[in-house]
Amino acid sequence: MHISEGVLAAPVLFSGLAVAAAGTAIGLKKLSLEQTGRAGILAASFFVASLIHIPFGPGSVHLILNGVVGVLLGWGAFPAILTALTLQAVLFHYGGLTVLGVNTVIMALPAVVCHYLFRALVRHRPQWLTGAGFAAGLVAVLLAALMAALALVFSDESFLEAAWMLGVAHFPVMVIEGVVTATCVSFLNRVHPALLHLEKES
Amino acid sequence: MLPEPLPLPDSPFRRIDPRLRIVTAVLFSFAVALASEWAALGAGFGCAWLAIILCGLSPWRVLKRIAPAFGFILFLWAVLPLTVPGPALLRLGPLPLSAPGIALAGGITLKAAAILPAITLLIGTLPVATIGHALQRLRVPEKLVYLLLFCYRYIFVIEEEYRRLERAARLRSFRPGTNLHTYRTYAYLIAMLFLRAALRADQVHRAMLCRGFHGRFHTLEEIRFRATDRYWALALAIPPGIVTALQWLLLHP
Known part of the structure; x- marks a missing residue:
């Protein structure tokens, strides 16, 4: 989900930059040196995993996985996603420099929201882990699509129909992400529960 | 799967301080992204491709490199002419293609076609390690x-x-x-x-x-702002300057 260069208006671009800078500052503050290295390698996995094409009907979709990143990194999702997007912008020209802020916010803010959503659900009912994973994956993409649509509409009202289509096109991705995130989370919980950081607060 | 940085033929351009190249790329991107007048966008487009030819990069390879980024723009071309209200410019069978829709999609395409090659030339030709080093020197955390x-x-x-x-x-x-x-x-x-x-x-x-890591990578490569870089800074300021000036003059005649 990259909004391309040249589409958005100045107020949207600059608010995106401001929010991304704030989120990244919080994220960096929360990451210790050790966690920064981990975030770097997880950002690399996020980069690689988002290039995987998963069949859907006659075509294929590619995963966004901001839900998983959110669950694993919390606020660290901001610097991690910013990093992955910067590399994508420089190496593949998906997105670009001016939209870097907006694109980071579109993916990282839902990731942080899902981090807290996932924790609240699991702390409330530990047996809901898979369900909470599904919710995190689905909501992360839902919010990302919503924010991308809003960024388009706030830039120019004539994008309204295009924004709707973009949102609707992401419905199948939401369900697939939900399934993938749920499976990921329950796998990690069985194999290496420390990664989910659930034990700290409960 | 991952593309290597494009090889840039040896020229004085290649020896410019990488920080200067990154800053120029950012300034140029914003100048073009915020412009709305056709003349300003055209100037940006011209400057970017002229610079690519002058630096000896093959325009065809640059085009191939940036092509995937136009997926989203193709989607906009498919949607905007049909959905933006306004007088029809053309008719595609029973479907009217609205003039404002085509203008909007065209403007976006021109912006992307100016910004993306500029980023390719200025940053896409730098090794990522150099980019990191330059960002460190630009006071990025x-x-x-x-x-x-x-x-x-x-x-x-x-x-x-x-x-x-x-x-x-x-x-x-x-x-x-x-x-x-x-x-x-x-x-x-x-x-x-x-x-x-x-x-x-x-x-x-x-x-x-x-191995004594404290959070900072030390490199042997040295980034220096040489005397010639001062002239380069002036030269590199021209494209974003032209775009901004044209935009300003056309908006406030």
């Missing part, structure tokens, strides 16, 4: 630079890991399709990727601590 370099370094490792896992799945007769089994298989694969990444990160971190 050290942790962020560390994150960027680490991420880039491990993309290749993780990608190889992914290929290995995928090959293993295929050898066990995994055939992707639209079903739950496929999605769960990919999920296990991705979870394994994340898990191994995290374990590897802890290992690498310990190894780095043993």
